[in-house]
Amino acid sequence: MAGPANWISQIAAVTKFGLLSMPQRRGSVSAAAFGIAGVVAVLVGVLSIAAGFRNAMSASGSPDAALVLRSGADSEMVSGLGRPSTRIIADAPGVARTAAGPLASAELFVIISLPKISTGSDVNVPLRGVERAALLVRDKMKIVDGRMFDWGKNEVIVGLGAAREFSGLRVGDRIKVGRYDWPVVGVFTAGGGAAESEIWSDAAVLQAAYNRGDSFQSVYVRLKSPDSFNAFKDALTTDPRLSAEVMRQTDYFADQSTAVTKLITTLGYLIASLMAVGAVFGALNTMYSSVSARTREIATLRALGFGSGAVVVSVMLESVVLALLGGAIGAVLSYVVFNGFHTATMNWQSFSQITFSLAVTPQLLVQGVVWATLIGAIGGLFPAIRAARQPIAAALREL
Numbered sequence: 001m002a003g004p005a006n007w008i009s010q011i012a013a014v015t016k017f018g019l020l021s022m023p024q025r026r027g028s029v030s031a032a033a034f035g036i037a038g039v040v041a042v043l044v045g046v047l048s049i050a051a052g053f054r055n056a057m058s059a060s061g062s063p064d065a066a067l068v069l070r071s072g073a074d075s076e077m078v079s080g081l082g083r084p085s086t087r088i089i090a091d092a093p094g095v096a097r098t099a100a101g102p103l104a105s106a107e108l109f110v111i112i113s114l115p116k117i118s119t120g121s122d123v124n125v126p127l128r129g130v131e132r133a134a135l136l137v138r139d140k141m142k143i144v145d146g147r148m149f150d151w152g153k154n155e156v157i158v159g160l161g162a163a164r165e166f167s168g169l170r171v172g173d174r175i176k177v178g179r180y181d182w183p184v185v186g187v188f189t190a191g192g193g194a195a196e197s198e199i200w201s202d203a204a205v206l207q208a209a210y211n212r213g214d215s216f217q218s219v220y221v222r223l224k225s226p227d228s229f230n231a232f233k234d235a236l237t238t239d240p241r242l243s244a245e246v247m248r249q250t251d252y253f254a255d256q257s258t259a260v261t262k263l264i265t266t267l268g269y270l271i272a273s274l275m276a277v278g279a280v281f282g283a284l285n286t287m288y289s290s291v292s293a294r295t296r297e298i299a300t301l302r303a304l305g306f307g308s309g310a311v312v313v314s315v316m317l318e319s320v321v322l323a324l325l326g327g328a329i330g331a332v333l334s335y336v337v338f339n340g341f342h343t344a345t346m347n348w349q350s351f352s353q354i355t356f357s358l359a360v361t362p363q364l365l366v367q368g369v370v371w372a373t374l375i376g377a378i379g380g381l382f383p384a385i386r387a388a389r390q391p392i393a394a395a396l397r398e399l
Contacts (some may be wrong), residue, residue, distance in 0.1 A: 068089050106219050276371065
């Protein structure tokens, strides 16, 4: 046990010597640390967009809720259902009921144009016509300002995310719907889900405003239990009167998030990789400078019996400690700046904006620190090998 213990003590001694010399190299050390911090902050910041978008979509459904579209449709924009079909869906086995009737809401989905507060440019905002059961189908829905719209009137309520991101959506404002201006009478939350990006109105009134007759695009359903889904789906897909696509709401919104999250994640890794290359060179420069400044000291330690392996490991550890310092700075910075930041982006499935909050999760912070560690290890490898290989006699003669 004496050999390994001696080797570890050698590593500790050389590493301590290197770390204590960092203040003498504060310029290059700071540059390397902040370069790595930048990589971590950008990586975590970009990936927090994907995480926030995914969280918003996953919060939009529940296991005991289903969505019905026309067969072959992958989004509400390309779906269409007549009133007879929506009645068959509402009466299907497995649908939860109250004294007022089945918990099924036939809904209409249209797009209107509103200015985005941050840019002033017009963007597509979803306007949804709902039926009375919509509030029970979505159990997280809650009015937080104003009131619910009156059924049969040209009134709207808006999601909290939409009110934050788009102009003219405060209680008392009026928006253009069809040929008329409709007052905003309330603001609602929906557990952070996609519905908070929408504007809601009475489906019957919205049908008249857009000359849609008695047609809808989807039916949102509350089931008796999550286990009722298969019976509900089988009843609808085998009914010859229907041509329907039946899915759990959780699956539908998860599919909707896939394209955007893949795009954002790919861009995040690409940008971080390019920045990481620069950070590696910064770490290389710092560690080469450290080795050059300590040539005689390292040679002296080698002459006193310190092994080359201990020198390699100690220089690598110094580089990793430097990287972890930068990674910690970047992680803290990304959390302070990005976590909870409200924004909106295009949902390519519906061609409309969806609002959400960026989410800097513990997993992303760990991922950022891992990247910093890898940058430090790569940046310290070649300087460590150089330090171990330099001839002792020649190094001792250097001034």
